[in-house]
Amino acid sequence: MRYLTAKLAQQIDEELMNSVGAFSLDQLMELAGLACAQALATAYKKETHPRVLVCCGPGNQGGDGLVAARHLGMFGYKPTLYMPKPGSKDIYKRLQKQCDNMAISTLPPSDTTADLEQALLSTDVILDAIFGFSFKPPVRAPFDAVLPLLTASKKPIVSVDIPSGWDVEAGNASGVGLNPDVLISLTAPKEGVRAFRGRHFLGGRFVPRALEERFQLNLPQYHGFDQIVELKSEDLQGSAQRL
Amino acid sequence: MRYLTAKLAQQIDEELMNSVGAFSLDQLMELAGLACAQALATAYKKETHPRVLVCCGPGNQGGDGLVAARHLGMFGYKPTLYMPKPGSKDIYKRLQKQCDNMAISTLPPSDTTADLEQALLSTDVILDAIFGFSFKPPVRAPFDAVLPLLTASKKPIVSVDIPSGWDVEAGNASGVGLNPDVLISLTAPKEGVRAFRGRHFLGGRFVPRALEERFQLNLPQYHGFDQIVELKSEDLQGSAQRL
Numbered sequence: 242m243r244y245l246t247a248k249l250a251q252q253i254d255e256e257l258m259n260s261v262g263a264f265s266l267d268q269l270m271e272l273a274g275l276a277c278a279q280a281l282a283t284a285y286k287k288e289t290h291p292r293v294l295v296c297c298g299p300g301n302q303g304g305d306g307l308v309a310a311r312h313l314g315m316f317g318y319k320p321t322l323y324m325p326k327p328g329s330k331d332i333y334k335r336l337q338k339q340c341d342n343m344a345i346s347t348l349p350p351s352d353t354t355a356d357l358e359q360a361l362l363s364t365d366v367i368l369d370a371i372f373g374f375s376f377k378p379p380v381r382a383p384f385d386a387v388l389p390l391l392t393a394s395k396k397p398i399v400s401v402d403i404p405s406g407w408d409v410e411a412g413n414a415s416g417v418g419l420n421p422d423v424l425i426s427l428t429a430p431k432e433g434v435r436a437f438r439g440r441h442f443l444g445g446r447f448v449p450r451a452l453e454e455r456f457q458l459n460l461p462q463y464h465g466f467d468q469i470v471e472l473k474s475e476d477l478q479g480s481a482q483r484l
Numbered sequence: 485m486r487y488l489t490a491k492l493a494q495q496i497d498e499e500l501m502n503s504v505g506a507f508s509l510d511q512l513m514e515l516a517g518l519a520c521a522q523a524l525a526t527a528y529k530k531e532t533h534p535r536v537l538v539c540c541g542p543g544n545q546g547g548d549g550l551v552a553a554r555h556l557g558m559f560g561y562k563p564t565l566y567m568p569k570p571g572s573k574d575i576y577k578r579l580q581k582q583c584d585n586m587a588i589s590t591l592p593p594s595d596t597t598a599d600l601e602q603a604l605l606s607t608d609v610i611l612d613a614i615f616g617f618s619f620k621p622p623v624r625a626p627f628d629a630v631l632p633l634l635t636a637s638k639k640p641i642v643s644v645d646i647p648s649g650w651d652v653e654a655g656n657a658s659g660v661g662l663n664p665d666v667l668i669s670l671t672a673p674k675e676g677v678r679a680f681r682g683r684h685f686l687g688g689r690f691v692p693r694a695l696e697e698r699f700q701l702n703l704p705q706y707h708g709f710d711q712i713v714e715l716k717s718e719d720l721q722g723s724a725q726r727l
Contacts, residue, residue, distance in 0.1 A: 263581035267510035272518075275711075282709045315689055316709050338506035342692045446558055449585045466525045466559050468518075 242459050242476055244432045247409040250374040253428060253456060257447070266332060269447060270301065273427050274308020276444025276468045280425040281309070281368055281399045282316055283469065284440055290365035293320045296391065298371040298384070298405070299328040305401055305427070306370025307336035313368075314343040321364070322347040323357060325383045354386050361394040369398050369419055371405035374431055380406050380417055388419055399423040407433050425469070429458045441472040485702050485719055487675045490652040493617040496671060496699060500690070509575060512690060513544065516670050517551020519687025519711045523668040524552070524611055524642045525559055526712065527683055533608035536563045539634065541614040541627070541648070542571040548644055548670070549613025550579035556611075557586040564607070565590040566600060568626045597629050604637040612641050612662055614648035617674055623649050623660055631662055642666040645674065652676050668712070672701045684715040 245253070257264045281293065295310040297303035303324065310320040322345060327333065340347070348356045361367075369391070371384060380388060388406050391398065398421040403409055406418030412433040413420070424437050427445040434441075443461065446468050453460055463470045488496070500507045524536065538553040540546035546567065553563040565588060570576065583590070591599045604610075612634070614627060623631060631649050634641065641664040646652055649661030655676040656663070667680050670688040677684075686704065689711050696703055706713045 261581075262585065263578045265508075265510045265578065267508045268514045271511045271514045275515075279709045312709070315706075335506045335508065338504075339692075342505065342694065344692075344694065449582075449587075451585065451587065463558075466522045466555070 242461060243429060243457055244435055245374075245429050246432055247374055249456065250409070250428070250431060253448070253452070256452060262452075264447070266301070269445070270304050270308055270332070272447050272468065273445050274305045275312050276427070276442075276446070277305055277309035277368065277370070277399075277401050277425050278312035278316065279469050280423065280442040280444060281313065281366065282318070283442070283471070284399060284423045285366045285397065287316065287318050290397070291319050292363055292365045293318050293368055294360055294364040294366075294396075295320050295322050295368045296371050296387070297322060297324045297327075298373070299326045299333075300373060300375065302370050302373030302401060303328050304333055304336055305373075306368060307333070307340055309368060309370065309401070310345055311336070311340050311343055314340070314345050320345050321360060323360065325350075325387060354383075354390055357387065357390055361390065361396060364394070364396050367391055367394070367396050367398045369400040369405050369421060373402050374409050376403065376405070376409060378408055378415060388417065391419060397422045399425065401425055402427045403431050403433055404437075409433050412436055429460060430472075441477070442469045443472055444469045485704060486672060486700055487678055488617075488672050489675055490617055492699065493652070493671070493674060496691070496695070499695060505695075507690070509544070512688070513547050513551055513575070515690050515711065516688050517548045518555050519670070519685075519689070520548055520552035520611065520613070520642075520644050520668050521555035521559065522712050523666065523685040523687060524556065524609065525561070526685070526714070527642065527666045528609045528640065530559065530561050533640070534562050535606055535608045536561050536611055537566055537603055537607040537609075537639075538563050538611045539566045539614050539630070540570075541616070542569045542576075543616060543618065545613050545616030545644060546571050547576055547579055548616075549611060550576070550583055552611060552613065552644075553588055554579070554583050554586055557583070557588050563588050564603060566603065568593075568630060597626075597633055600630065600633055604633065604639060607637070607639050610634055610637070610639050610641045612643040612648050612664060616645050617652050619646065619648075619652060621651055621658060631660065634662060640665045642668065644668055645670045646676055647680075650676050655679055672703060673715075684720070685712045686715055687712045
């Protein structure tokens with residue numbers, strides 16, 4: 242299995258959505274967000290962890306979080322959205338509206354973290370969809386205050402694609418990033434998460450074989466019609482040996 | 485469970501996608517097509533039924549079929565597309581392109597059914613995505629020649645939403661429609677399929693609770709994070725008693 246640099250992740254994303262790949266962002270985000278929701282639901286059952294705080298950044302990663310929140314609502318979880326800096330793109334607003342229609346509550350916009358601190362007290366698990374593969378350090382406001390609070394809450398964290406605060410390639414060398422219990426990599430894992438040792442899922446089952454081969458992704462086999470696959474130590478060791 | 489008239493199905497579709505519902509067609513079609521592929525994969529395993537002939541009409545039903553074909557390809561089936569009258573909408577063309585990128589083959593356009601007859605000889609199961617809930621009889625060319633050939637092939641048929649040729653409300657009273665072995669209803673079953681007695685799945689797990697309640701859909705419970713649920717005789721009898 243190949244670990245992607247930030248540049249390669251960007252390139253694959255572009256190829257999927259250019260006139261050749263022909264995917265729309267709506268499609269890929271829907272499948273990615275569904276996979277995130279399913280990974281969280283696999284790791285944390287709604288009977289024990291019903292209250293999910295879905296933390297969304299302003300970009301496409303936040304969009305994945307919004308899709309995941311909606312699906313978690315369909316699955317019977319009680320998601321709450323935290324978007325300290327909501328995205329401005331049309332798709333982001335539509336995804337927010339879809340969550341509103343599901344009666345998913347959103348923490349009010351605020352210049353302080355008081356509401357976040359309060360919400361964390363009644364949270365069972367955090368879905369971290371703040372920064373994605375286009376993140377470049379340092380962590381800027383308001384997120385520089387948010388990440389330490391998420392960590393301090395000691396609630397289990399499920400991160401999407403790259404734990405927030407980690408460099409996409411260097412990982413958590415700076416130490417300011419989250420330390421998630423579960424990671425759901427999308428399309429293929431990123432360089433920065435080689436050292437990640439928690440439960441690791443892969444989602445984004447939409448890469449055509451030809452593209453997978455051209456980029457030598459060596460993706461693991463998904464089972465049946467599943468949209469996620471849990472990576473086992475063989476997958477991870479195998480990739481380490483090959484590289 | 486409520487069976488939908490053609491008008492009500494149309495209304496729910498519109499409400500999901502208007503400015504209030506905020507869903508894009510890309511999103512709903514992706515989830516619907518995924519559910520269709522998963523229903524087929526539940527009923528017919530790829531080990532015994534790898535070769536799926538996906539028959540697509542020119543409208544949104546055909547689009548669901550194209551999405552399903554792509555996912556079936558991801559699952560390891562060998563789908564072949566049959567589109568005697570391909571759709572002209574941009575989304576339809578993009579979905580076709582995505583199938584091309586998956587190396588899914590398409591029967592050549594033709595004025596005769598010779599290629600279809602040939603293809604049926606090497607088909608294990610048919611996915612019928614020809615007509616949807618906006619179909620009104622009679623069946624017109626070229627499909628008036630296609631449906632009898634599909635039936636005559638004696639291959640198992642999985643129909644999407646409403647078996648092709650059936651009136652959305654009156655069912656197969658005319659007798660010209662397909663007789664599928666499996667049906668996957670989307671959002672909620674339609675009036676015309678009350679008499680259907682094969683394996684019956686429901687997909688399209690995207691209806692917000694408020695909308696479900698307003699239209700009194702009484703949808704069955706999906707399990708866990710599944711995107712399809714098989715309807716049992718209790719579901720079906722219950723709905724008959726209530727109505």
